[in-house]
Amino acid sequence: MVNETPEVVKINKWDGAAAKNAIDDAIREVFTGELKCKESFALIDGRLFLCALAVGVALYALLWDYLYPFPQSKLVLIICVSSYFILMSILTLYTTFKEKGIFVVAKEKTGNNSRVWEASSYVKKHDDKYSLVLVMRDANGKTREATVNKSFANYIDNNGTVVQSVIVNEITKLYNSLSSEKKEK
């Protein structure tokens, strides 16, 4: 019963960020569900680790300053403040150059072949175009890429509900074209 009726996601369709998140989530579901891939969390865990470390450093500074009031705590504060801002810049670099908007990394095993799919998306401000970039990496290190540039209206109906079947079709189409291209070579 749980699988029969996928949860209906209804969002405020005029909220660009919410619409993007909802579609991202739906695409993730296609990879873990229909395409039977295993989601890899390494990328997002790395970001969570950096965030947690930064917050931890700040908490430590707060606690230390509370236990040993200011002039005494100066050295610890200098270390904490500078490492906090270094961590923040590392986090910025990580999200812009490593994550690059990738919201799902899915691992697929077919026999001896293992492939990695990375999906990222971006939406320009005040634009209705949802751009999806799908990257496939096979075991030999070859990468193939496909981009779809479509309006939100393709994926979300009038009521603000994400149309799962359209997304499934879109993703399987991309999936098949990227997979078959490989065979041609």
Added chain:
Amino acid sequence: MLDSLFDDVKRMNKRQFIYQVLSFGMIVSSALMIWKGLMVVTGSESPIVVVLSGSMEPAFHRGDLLFLTNYPDEPVRVGEIVVFKVEGRDIPIVHRVLKLHEKNNGTVKFLTKGDNNSVDDRGLYAQGQLWLTKKDVVGRTRGFLPYVGMVTIYMNEYPKFKFAVLACLAIYVLVHRE
């Protein structure tokens, strides 16, 4: 309506939710770290203060924002405006140095007075205290922004309003994805 407010949160998976909480934590800790960084740079335990009374008029008015430094090797001089703490009082006081005695070994004791007050501050000090020393000083005034601190004064006068504003901001950040 309220139900749909939490829709975003309900749809999140475990990692997204953790990230949401952490990004809220990072907003708070960034502010905290900037404050602590200012403390280190200025050497003062409270680098920015708000004038709460009119005792320094016409130099400072209620609500002015003061920037302080407290470098240990800079001597206190007569005529400077210092912010100091008095035992038994929670709120530091901003007043001008009136008299100062300095010994050869560098220790100082000084008396302060508010420009707008008719008497010096001995009545404000702790019982039996006649002079202030360096350890009482929070910082020396280096610059000010007029009236910007009025917001903080209103916030402190109406604590409920302050908590309401803070709670709204916190909920907005926690509930809204990105």
